[in-house]
Amino acid sequence: MTHVEDELTSQPACWTRAAGEAQRHREALPAPGERVAIVGCGTSYFMAQAAAVLREGAGLGETDAFAASEFPAGRPYDRVVALTRSGTTTEVLDLLGQLTGHTRTVAITADPRTPVMRAADDVVVLDFADERSVVQTRFATTALTLLRAHLGLHTDAVVDDGRTALADPLPERLVDSTQFTFLGRGWTVGLANEAGLKMREASLAWTESYPAMEYRHGPISITTEGTATWMLGDAPEGLAEQVRATGGLWIAGGLDPLAELVRVHRLAVAVAAARGLDPDRPRHLTRSVILTP
Numbered sequence: 001m002t003h004v005e006d007e008l009t010s011q012p013a014c015w016t017r018a019a020g021e022a023q024r025h026r027e028a029l030p031a032p033g034e035r036v037a038i039v040g041c042g043t044s045y046f047m048a049q050a051a052a053v054l055r056e057g058a059g060l061g062e063t064d065a066f067a068a069s070e071f072p073a074g075r076p077y078d079r080v081v082a083l084t085r086s087g088t089t090t091e092v093l094d095l096l097g098q099l100t101g102h103t104r105t106v107a108i109t110a111d112p113r114t115p116v117m118r119a120a121d122d123v124v125v126l127d128f129a130d131e132r133s134v135v136q137t138r139f140a141t142t143a144l145t146l147l148r149a150h151l152g153l154h155t156d157a158v159v160d161d162g163r164t165a166l167a168d169p170l171p172e173r174l175v176d177s178t179q180f181t182f183l184g185r186g187w188t189v190g191l192a193n194e195a196g197l198k199m200r201e202a203s204l205a206w207t208e209s210y211p212a213m214e215y216r217h218g219p220i221s222i223t224t225e226g227t228a229t230w231m232l233g234d235a236p237e238g239l240a241e242q243v244r245a246t247g248g249l250w251i252a253g254g255l256d257p258l259a260e261l262v263r264v265h266r267l268a269v270a271v272a273a274a275r276g277l278d279p280d281r282p283r284h285l286t287r288s289v290i291l292t293p
Contacts, residue, residue, distance in 0.1 A: 087114025
């Protein structure tokens with residue numbers, strides 16, 4: 001078993017633990033009514049997108065998401081939340097340094113022995129969700145689960161769906177697809193973006209991701225026999241029928257969208273195996289991007 005396989009299977013247990021610890025971290029995490037930005041790089045940026053939509057949609061305050069390198073200098077926020085598994089990513093550390101002294105910051109990380117512990121005003125450590133694999137699975141979904149629980153949006157049903165995602169077989173023909181498109185709506189657009197990234201990292205697959213309503217505006221033109229379109233969350237009316245009419249494979253997301261992402265993790269590993277690739281050693285990637293001055 002690869003590291004990524006071992007780590008992705010532990011996600012339901014990690015979610016349960018993170019949800020149980022959310023109350024303990026209440027003071028470090030955004031309070032209702034605060035204007036908040038959530039930042040990250042790569043996978044963490046896509047989790048930030050999902051969390052931002054969830055928070056604002058729950059009526060808890062204006063919330064934006066940015067890649068750490070694209071944070072708008074000078075825009076006022078009450079608090080900036082940085083997601084960083086490694087605690088060493090250059091763009092995140094640089095941004096936290098720029099915000100020191102005038103914007104309260106909190107970092108959610110997996111490693112308490114890294115520079116982010118000194119760079120942020122508050123730190124939430126999810127070391128039980130740390131990973132050996134370069135490809136993120138459980139830390140990302142556990143960090144998002146912590147934020148969902150903090151917002152009052154996590155339930156035991158999410159964990160049950162996560163276990164179902166690990167136990168049920170993947171749909172037939174899916175592993176043999178030549179192209180994968182992931183669709184989301186609202187908070188699941190971030191998950192769709194992450195699903196596409198995971199497939200590219202682990203299996204070098206041709207993947208794309210879009211807000212579901214945008215799929216009709218051009219991207220559906222590539223859909224044909226041998227391609228797969230996977231909906232994370234509820235699909236717009238009529239879209240499934242349109243995809244099937246092209247000959248493409250439609251995958252409906254019947255589980256909680258976070259659990260659907262676990263199914264994508266499994267698919268990434270399965271496609272990597274079918275192509276003779278090692279998902280623990282993705283091409284050109286390292287655990288953390290550390291830039292030399």
